[in-house]
Amino acid sequence: MKRLNNAAAPMRMAAPSLLLGLVPVLLVGACCAALFRHKAPQSIPAEAVLRSNPPDMQEAALRRMDPQTGTVPSQRRWSVLEQLQAEHPDALQLRRGAEADAYAWAPVDERLASLAVTAIAADPGNPQVYYFATGEGWFNADAVRGAGVWKSSDAGTTWNRLASTDSSIFHYCQDLVVHPSGAIYVATRTGGVQRSQDGGLSWEQVLGNGNGAARNTACDLELTADGGVFAGIGIFDTDGLYYSDSGDPGSWTKQTNGFPGSGIWRIEIATAPSDPDVAYAVPLANDYLIEGVYRTEDRGLNWTAVQNPGGDRNFAARQGWYDLIIEVDPNDADHVVAGGLNLWRSRDGGQNWQRISSGRPDSLLTRYTHVDQHGVFFQNSDTVYFTNDGGIYRCDNFTADQPVLYQRNDGYNVTQYYAADIARQAGDPRVLGGTQDNGSTISLGEGLGPHKFVSGADGSYCNFDPRNADVFYSSKQYQPIYRFNNGGFELPDTLRNAGVDNDFLRFINPIEIDPVDPGILYQASSRGLQRLKGADSASGEGWQAASRLYGEISAIAVSESLPHAVFLGRRAGNAEISVLYRADTTGSDDSPLGLDPSNDLPDGTGLVSVWCTSVWVNPFDANHVLTSYGNYGVNSLWECTNALAAEPRWHSVEGNLPDLPVNWVMAHPKNPDLAWAATDLGIWYTEALNGDSTVWEPCSQFPFVRTDMIRLRRSDYTMVAATHGRGIWTAQLDSNGTVADPVWQERGPTNVGGRTRTLLIDPNDPTGQTVWAGSVSGGLWRTRGISSVGLASPEAADQPFAAWPNPFGAQGVRLGLAPDAAVAESQRGQWQILDAWGRQVALLPAVLNGSDGGQRWIPGPGQPAGLYLARWISDGPQQGGSAAGKAPAAGQVLRLLYQPLHRQP
Numbered sequence: 001m002k003r004l005n006n007a008a009a010p011m012r013m014a015a016p017s018l019l020l021g022l023v024p025v026l027l028v029g030a031c032c033a034a035l036f037r038h039k040a041p042q043s044i045p046a047e048a049v050l051r052s053n054p055p056d057m058q059e060a061a062l063r064r065m066d067p068q069t070g071t072v073p074s075q076r077r078w079s080v081l082e083q084l085q086a087e088h089p090d091a092l093q094l095r096r097g098a099e100a101d102a103y104a105w106a107p108v109d110e111r112l113a114s115l116a117v118t119a120i121a122a123d124p125g126n127p128q129v130y131y132f133a134t135g136e137g138w139f140n141a142d143a144v145r146g147a148g149v150w151k152s153s154d155a156g157t158t159w160n161r162l163a164s165t166d167s168s169i170f171h172y173c174q175d176l177v178v179h180p181s182g183a184i185y186v187a188t189r190t191g192g193v194q195r196s197q198d199g200g201l202s203w204e205q206v207l208g209n210g211n212g213a214a215r216n217t218a219c220d221l222e223l224t225a226d227g228g229v230f231a232g233i234g235i236f237d238t239d240g241l242y243y244s245d246s247g248d249p250g251s252w253t254k255q256t257n258g259f260p261g262s263g264i265w266r267i268e269i270a271t272a273p274s275d276p277d278v279a280y281a282v283p284l285a286n287d288y289l290i291e292g293v294y295r296t297e298d299r300g301l302n303w304t305a306v307q308n309p310g311g312d313r314n315f316a317a318r319q320g321w322y323d324l325i326i327e328v329d330p331n332d333a334d335h336v337v338a339g340g341l342n343l344w345r346s347r348d349g350g351q352n353w354q355r356i357s358s359g360r361p362d363s364l365l366t367r368y369t370h371v372d373q374h375g376v377f378f379q380n381s382d383t384v385y386f387t388n389d390g391g392i393y394r395c396d397n398f399t400a401d402q403p404v405l406y407q408r409n410d411g412y413n414v415t416q417y418y419a420a421d422i423a424r425q426a427g428d429p430r431v432l433g434g435t436q437d438n439g440s441t442i443s444l445g446e447g448l449g450p451h452k453f454v455s456g457a458d459g460s461y462c463n464f465d466p467r468n469a470d471v472f473y474s475s476k477q478y479q480p481i482y483r484f485n486n487g488g489f490e491l492p493d494t495l496r497n498a499g500v501d502n503d504f505l506r507f508i509n510p511i512e513i514d515p516v517d518p519g520i521l522y523q524a525s526s527r528g529l530q531r532l533k534g535a536d537s538a539s540g541e542g543w544q545a546a547s548r549l550y551g552e553i554s555a556i557a558v559s560e561s562l563p564h565a566v567f568l569g570r571r572a573g574n575a576e577i578s579v580l581y582r583a584d585t586t587g588s589d590d591s592p593l594g595l596d597p598s599n600d601l602p603d604g605t606g607l608v609s610v611w612c613t614s615v616w617v618n619p620f621d622a623n624h625v626l627t628s629y630g631n632y633g634v635n636s637l638w639e640c641t642n643a644l645a646a647e648p649r650w651h652s653v654e655g656n657l658p659d660l661p662v663n664w665v666m667a668h669p670k671n672p673d674l675a676w677a678a679t680d681l682g683i684w685y686t687e688a689l690n691g692d693s694t695v696w697e698p699c700s701q702f703p704f705v706r707t708d709m710i711r712l713r714r715s716d717y718t719m720v721a722a723t724h725g726r727g728i729w730t731a732q733l734d735s736n737g738t739v740a741d742p743v744w745q746e747r748g749p750t751n752v753g754g755r756t757r758t759l760l761i762d763p764n765d766p767t768g769q770t771v772w773a774g775s776v777s778g779g780l781w782r783t784r785g786i787s788s789v790g791l792a793s794p795e796a797a798d799q800p801f802a803a804w805p806n807p808f809g810a811q812g813v814r815l816g817l818a819p820d821a822a823v824a825e826s827q828r829g830q831w832q833i834l835d836a837w838g839r840q841v842a843l844l845p846a847v848l849n850g851s852d853g854g855q856r857w858i859p860g861p862g863q864p865a866g867l868y869l870a871r872w873i874s875d876g877p878q879q880g881g882s883a884a885g886k887a888p889a890a891g892q893v894l895r896l897l898y899q900p901l902h903r904q905p
Contacts, residue, residue: 059507060142063554063571063611064661064680066633070607073632075171078147080658080681084704105411105773105789107726108159108780110703116144117774119176120760126182127763128155131200136757136776137172137189138266138322139236144776145171149186151200155764156772156782162200169194169203174235175221185229185247187218193231195247204249207231207242212252215239222269225276228299232267232281236321241267241281243300255296258303259283264291270326272333280336280350282326288318293326293338293350306350309338316340319372323388327376335381335399339373343386345403356403357386367405369393372437374757379768385761389437391753392773394786396807404807404865409753410450410789413727413746414778416754418508419461419709420722422730423469426715430469431728431747434459434508438752440474442488443728451749454488461511466518471536473521475511478502481523483535495532497543500525512556515619516563520584522546524553528588529566529580545588547580555627557615558583562622562644568592569612569627573604577615577627577650579643595643600650601627602634610634614664617643619714624672626653628662636662637677639689655694657684663708671737676719678707683721685740701744702729705778720747725754725777754778788869803870803894812858813894815844815870831855833894834869841868859896868894 064072116136123129135146148165152158169191176186184196185206192208192215208216217235224230229247233239241255254261264283272278277299285291290313294303309315316324320340329335334349343357357369370390377385386393391409416436423430429446432454440459441451457476465471470487473495480496504526513535514520521535523543531546532538546566555569564584569577576599578592604610611630618624625643627650629636635652642648657677664678667689677684677696682704684696698704706724713720717733719742727749731742755776762770771786783789803813815831833842841863844855857870 062609063613063630064632065608067603067605067608067610067631068633075145076632076659077680078145080660081147081704083658084681084698104785105413105781105783107703107778108156108782110779115779116146116776117758117780118146118173118776119758120772120774120780121176121178122760122763123178123182124180124763129153129178129199130156130760130772131176131178131184132159132758132774132780133170133173133176133186135170135172135189137174137235140322143172146173149173149176149184149200156762159780164196164200164202174219177221177223177229179223179229179247180227183247185221187221187231188216189218189235190216191218192216192233193218193221206247206249207233207244207252211249213239213242213254219266220269222271222279224271224279224299225273228276230269230271230279230281230300232269232283234265234267236265238262238264238286240264241269241283241300253300255281255300255303257301258296258305259294259300260285260291266321266324268320268324268326270328270336272328273330275333278328278333280326280328282320282324282338284316284320284324285313288321289313290316290320290324290340295350307346307353309340309344309346309353310355315342315344323372323374325373325376327378329381329398330378331381337376337384337398339376339386339388341371341373343369343373343376343405345398357405367403369405370407370438370753372755374755375759377759377761379761383768385759385771387756387759387773389755391756392759406865407751407753408786408789409751411750411783412753412773412781412789413448413748413750414725414754414756414775414781415727415749415752416724416777417708417722417728418459418724420720420728421462421464421472421711422713422718422720423464424466424713424715425469426713428469430464431720431730432462432464432472432474433722433728434462434474434476435752436724436754438754440476440482441749441752442472443747443749448746448748448750450751452488454484455482455492458508460508463511463513463521465513465536466515473511473513473535475509477507478505478509480540481511481521485536494540495521495535495538495543496540497523497525497530497532498540499543499545500527500530506552506554510554510556512558512566514558514564514584515560516558517584520564522556522558522566522583524556524568526550526552529553529556529568529583529592531583533584546583546586546590548588548591550578550592555612555615557617557625559617559622560619565617565622567595567615567617567625567643569615571609571611573606573609574599575604575610575612575629576601577612577625577640577643595625595640595648596650597647598649601638602629602631613662614666614709616666618667618672619669621672624667626665626667626675628665628677630661630663632659632661636660637665637694651691653686653689653691653694655686655690655692655696657694657696663706664710666710666712668733668737669712669714670735674737674740676710678710678721680706683707683710687740697741699744700741725775725779727752806894808894808896810859812856813870813896814856815872816855829873831857832871832873833857834871857894863896865896868896870894 115134119133130152132150136143148170149162150159172189174187186194194203195206196203213233220232222230229244231242242252244251266284268282270280279296281294283291292305296303325339336346338344344353345356346353359371370388372389375387382398384395384398393405394408395403395405417433420433431443434440439453439456443451455474460475462474475481480494482492484492510524512522519534521532523530528547532543552571554571557567559565564582566580566583576594576596578594580592602610613630614628616626623643625640627638635654637654638650639653640650660679662677667675673688682702683699686696703726705726709722719731721729728747729744731744733739758774760772770784773781831844
């Protein structure tokens with residue numbers, strides 16, 4: 001690959017001011033950065049895409065741009081993925097036994113982890129045939145390009161991409177529906193509405209530019225109850241709403257009678273399954289607010305404006321281009337749900353609206369649900385699923401006056417991490433990480449399990465204190481930094497640096513602890529390196545400037561063998577690596593020393609800067625330094641073995657690594673020829689750093705998913721990886737550096753979701769327990785027990801029993817054995833109630849004087865609403881007066897609904 005060498009001045013994007021400082025740092029669930037985040041674009045795509053996105057998405061694009069073209073060439077990523085799948089056809093099939101454990105979410109195929117799944121549908125005429133579409137096409141800068149349309153002909157057992165969709169037309173597919181005739185319709189961003197009538201072998205455009213419409217940017221598709229087709233055209237360009245009885249080319253009519261015909265962009269549509277004439281539409285105006293909510297009762301011949309949720313145009317804030325949904329109850333054409341930031345419901349055809357969710361867990365009547373709504377899926381009038389930036393939520397009493405929503409994310413591990421750390425003491429299982437829009441979390445135990453939220457908003461860099469893992473630091477976008485002194489089970493101290501404001505910090509901003517003096521914390525900024533001494537006890541007033549202005553610092557590494565030497569990487573036209581000696585005592589007049597006098601390292605152009613994503617310094621030899629760059633089109637990996645010399649030299653070690661963004665690099669301290677690189681397609685390793693001859697291979701047991709950070713705990717050589725779509729992982733290395741391709745263990749979190757736009761209730765499962773979900777960063781997932789995910793798996797029933805009423809409220813639930821298994825002297829036991837984490841919350845003796853052995857569990861006033869598991873534990877048959885041993889039998893999932901704060905005695 002050709003190294004660019006044209007110096008360019010640093011480029012900075014002006015970021016909109018945020019209100020995120022108002023968000024509380026300790027929440028029951030992930031607090032919603034996007035509740036306040038301004039996602040509204042300022043102009044249509046091309047170079048203005050950057051200005052059109054929130055800072056996190058701007059940053060994702062800027063660090064990947066090819067300096068030669070000023071674009072993010074995502075097609076290269078997909079060409080690499082296809083090559084990897086061809087070379088490793090048997091690798092990474094199933095992560096954990098979805099078939100063996102029916103009560104867990106599991107990815108369908110780890111090789112598909114990078115697929116942005118945007119729509120899933122089953123063929124109503126052939127329940128063995130499913131399709132999913134890929135490519136998030138709303139012009140958010142962190143959107144993942146798709147890989148066409150995929151098909152299964154065996155009810156999801158195997159999936160294959162339709163060869164006919166291996167084209168740019170199907171790179172971004174916003175929606176997919178299957179007509180009762182078997183015809184497939186796909187809303188594409190560049191090819192309008194595409195239709196296949198032969199199972200996906202071939203396609204034709206049925207609506208688009210010059211073919212019945214003015215634009216090709218199709219955004220939504222809906223089928224009427226009798227097979228008519230509605231289509232919305234326009235994504236950041238103006239077109240309109242169209243209807244066709246047949247879906248054929250030339251049969252579409254633009255909806256203008258009562259419906260806005262200009263000044264609108266994205267249009268979200270909903271049809272009534274119970275009445276083919278009724279439909280609703282929400283157009284987004286070109287000032288980024290919704291234009292209104294409209295209803296038709298004659299299949300689009302006439303439209304009437306109804307009321308807006310909340311009474312104004314702000315229910316999607318200024319980001320309806322990104323999150324907007326409306327759907328209709330399958331049995332009642334007047335029962336409608338709409339989502340933008342939060343969820344609203346109307347039970348009178350849009351004349352009145354009730355807010356049914358809140359982005360903050362501060363209300364009992366408005367249930368907490370993550371903001372940024374993308375999908376609503378009715379199983380029936382009462383059971384409804386909602387998908388958003390926080391994953392998957394469900395309601396079982398949607399027709400009630402106060403519907404209860406609860407998350408179904410347990411085990412749905414598609415969380416997007418930016419950063420992670422691992423407790424430094426050998427054997428300590430705790431991992432810590434910062435996520436996109438789901439706060440910062442710390443693991444609660446070993447293996448794959450739940451994490452505890454410690455701070456909100458977009459989580460950022462984090463560090464454990466090497467001396468005591470109960471002391472750690474988390475951070476959120478820009479500022480501030482939070483200090484915890486009791487393992488995260490306390491309110492943190494806030495370490496806000498008054499010397500720098502948000503304009504001088506990256507959205508995801510590096511912090512690092514000095515390994516020689518862990519009381520020193522360093523912070524990157526574009527006003528020089530910042531330092532806080534005595535960070536484990538100091539206040540925010542103690543921050544000091546440790547260097548002069550040094551451009552935009554994007555990477556920090558602190559030496560261990562050369563005390564207090566801090567190596568710095570930048571985002572700049574000349575993104576050289578530098579070192580600041582004795583950063584524990586330097587000040588605002590001290591300049592870092594450049595370490596690239598021969599200009600070996602890549603430079604940007606006048607169009608785009610080069611972004612250094614990481615610096616690694618050998619803990620035993622500060623002369624040995626590795627660095628990585630995130631841009632396409634440049635040599636991304638470099639090594640220096642004489643960094644402290646008067647004339648250090650750098651050598652590219654990218655070797656055969658494909659042209660991928662590299663987000664982090666490190667080597668084994670005892671075997672510095674052995675190295676790992678975290679890329680946008682998983683982790684790669686080399687057993688011999690050897691200049692241009694370096695050979696890289698992907699880790700065979702790690703998903704092909706964007707990985708933002710890797711760190712090593714040297715006390716027992718455990719590596720931790722932060723993926724942006726598949727959570728946190730750990731692997732065990734050896735102290736001598738002989739293990740290059742380690743076994744990776746997924747660490748969760750099992751209780752945090754991620755951005756999800758689509759869901760399918762499996763039509764082949766009459767119980768409704770099999771559900772498919774598509775993540776935009778973690779691929780396609782499935783569970784066969786949606787009601788029980790996160791709960792201990794019930795074994796086969798030894799004693800069948802019932803629970804009624806279920807769902808239940810403050811009056812409790814009655815538990816009883818079936819009549820043919822009545823409790824008698826020879827068959828005794830008790831009821832055990834477990835919460836969603838498997839913790840016992842109640843143990844109730846069986847009632848022997850009832851014909852059904854009934855017992856009632858009345859939850860205490862502090863018992864939160866949600867899912868519980870009831871188990872009958874039998875003492876077994878009595879033999880000679882002694883118990884044969886307790887044996888747990890079947891589990892029954894319980895759903896505790898609204899629980900008042902104060903219940904009358």
